[in-house]
Amino acid sequence: xxxxxxxxxxxxxxxxxxxxxxxxxxxxxxxxxxxxxxxxxxxxxxxxxxxxxxxxxxxxxxxxxxxxxxxxxxxxxxxxxxxxxxxxxxxxxxxxxxxxxxxxxxxxxxxxxxxxxxxxxxxxxxxxxxxxxxxxxxxxxxxxxxxxxxxxxxxx
Amino acid sequence: xxxxxxxxxxxxxxxxxxxxxxxxxxxxxxxxxxxxxxxxxxxxxxxxxxxxxxxxxxxxxxxxxxxxxxxxxxxxxxxxxxxxxxxxxxxxxxxxxxxxxxxxxxxxxxxxxxxxxxxxxxxxxxxxxxxxxxxxxxxxxxxxxxxxxxxxxxxx
Amino acid sequence: xxxxxxxxxxxxxxxxxxxxxxxxxxxxxxxxxxxxxxxxxxxxxxxxxxxxxxxxxxxxxxxxxxxxxxxxxxxxxxxxxxxxxxxxxxxxxxxxxxxxxxxxxxxxxxxxxxxxxxxxxxxxxxxxxxxxxxxxxxxxxxxxxxxxxxxxxxxx
Numbered sequence: 443x444x445x446x447x448x449x450x451x452x453x454x455x456x457x458x459x460x461x462x463x464x465x466x467x468x469x470x471x472x473x474x475x476x477x478x479x480x481x482x483x484x485x486x487x488x489x490x491x492x493x494x495x496x497x498x499x500x501x502x503x504x505x506x507x508x509x510x511x512x513x514x515x516x517x518x519x520x521x522x523x524x525x526x527x528x529x530x531x532x533x534x535x536x537x538x539x540x541x542x543x544x545x546x547x548x549x550x551x552x553x554x555x556x557x558x559x560x561x562x563x564x565x566x567x568x569x570x571x572x573x574x575x576x577x578x579x580x581x582x583x584x585x586x587x588x589x590x591x592x593x594x595x596x597x598x
Numbered sequence: 599x600x601x602x603x604x605x606x607x608x609x610x611x612x613x614x615x616x617x618x619x620x621x622x623x624x625x626x627x628x629x630x631x632x633x634x635x636x637x638x639x640x641x642x643x644x645x646x647x648x649x650x651x652x653x654x655x656x657x658x659x660x661x662x663x664x665x666x667x668x669x670x671x672x673x674x675x676x677x678x679x680x681x682x683x684x685x686x687x688x689x690x691x692x693x694x695x696x697x698x699x700x701x702x703x704x705x706x707x708x709x710x711x712x713x714x715x716x717x718x719x720x721x722x723x724x725x726x727x728x729x730x731x732x733x734x735x736x737x738x739x740x741x742x743x744x745x746x747x748x749x750x751x752x753x754x
Numbered sequence: 755x756x757x758x759x760x761x762x763x764x765x766x767x768x769x770x771x772x773x774x775x776x777x778x779x780x781x782x783x784x785x786x787x788x789x790x791x792x793x794x795x796x797x798x799x800x801x802x803x804x805x806x807x808x809x810x811x812x813x814x815x816x817x818x819x820x821x822x823x824x825x826x827x828x829x830x831x832x833x834x835x836x837x838x839x840x841x842x843x844x845x846x847x848x849x850x851x852x853x854x855x856x857x858x859x860x861x862x863x864x865x866x867x868x869x870x871x872x873x874x875x876x877x878x879x880x881x882x883x884x885x886x887x888x889x890x891x892x893x894x895x896x897x898x899x900x901x902x903x904x905x906x907x908x909x910x
């Protein structure tokens with residue numbers, strides 16, 4: 443592989459790390475428009491046991507479960523295994539996820555794997571397929587703990 | 599952009615990832631001198647609600663709250679969105695933070711965003727500005743759990 | 755350093771990130787063969803207080819403690835400080851680890867540092883030395899919490 447192709451591969455990895463980070467941070471910020479901008483228009487989103495969605499469907503469930511509620515989520519992406527093949531790429535990410543519902547002090551901790559596919563279209567890397575499979579779920583109540591949770595931009 | 603400039607951009611990203619890792623790991627290790635070495639002398643550190651600090655002020659509060667106490671901290675940086683513009687850069691990081699106070703078995707879990715600025719000075723990337731905004735804080739007591747916590751270099 | 759050597763250094767960092775990710779994800783998946791493939795045949799694995807192992811020894815203890823049990827583990831690598839010197843490299847990683855034993859609802863949370871060495875042999879980066887030192891351990895019981903934990907490939 444010539445030097446320019448090798449640099450292109452490294453740039454693709456950098457762009458895909460930034461894309462996934464932008465997606466996960468936008469999930470935490472409840473920023474539906476930025477979430478949407480991470481996906482190709484024809485992307486397939488497979489989130490068992492919630493279901494399989496197109497981009498509009500994902501934005502719908504995200505609005506219903508996160509944007510319009512007082513829950514506070516943390517999405518952290520770890521252990522990226524990224525494989526690049528010209529303008530296509532695949533990745534596995536290990537997700538650490540925590541959510542709190544301040545209404546009833548319930549929480550959920552989740553760990554699992556993302557299996558993603560990406561494509562570079564018009565010079566921009568986009569998610570074309572993502573599957574998130576929970577590996578471990580813990581549900582509980584924050585009894586005896588005090589919680590202070592607020593979204594950025596609100597009083598903290 | 600010519601190939602050398604593209605390689606320089608990738609090197610800058612690599613250096614900034616290493617710089618943030620060095621800072622976060624030094625926080626866990628209570629290594630004040632390494633923490634100091636990550637910052638430009640004129641850096642601004644904005645840690646609401648603790649306050650805004652210069653580097654001496656940061657080392658002062660770090661010494662008071664961490665180095666001189668028996669608390670055990672974990673600082674983990676996630677979801678880096680890094681933007682490089684020649685010898686300046688910006689980044690957002692999603693922080694996972696946990697602390698335990700072995701004196702009273704209290705703990706704090708925190709998730710939030712760092713907004714950082716960096717500059718390359720004398721060939722070395724340094725933090726010139728960092729703001730850490732908690733998004734989610736959980737305080738509680740480790741009742742019913744047994745804790746074994748020790749700093750590296752001590753008996754573990 | 756000429757441009758090709760600089761690209762090689764960046765490629766080495768990319769490969770080491772992928773190697774560590776593959777190792778940690780294989781630990782979660784209880785995939786002993788992939789775990790084995792991450793190590794040089796003469797690798798030294800130092801996991802105090804468990805002990806020091808060669809690769810066969812590691813696979814033995816991994817099979818005994820993880821593969822043959824119903825425990826569910828999360829291994830997440832953070833804050834990588836990677837130093838590359840031609841075909842050798844060193845790294846520090848900050849580990850976030852959680853395990854649950856569904857048999858008795860016990861859990862362990864652990865944070866600590868990996869100190870790794872790597873070598874490129876036959877074109878492939880491998881772990882030649884790894885030491886994992888726990889910095890913080892919390893043991894407890896999931897009383898009052900409901901747990902749903904299953905490995906990928908099983909019903910979830």
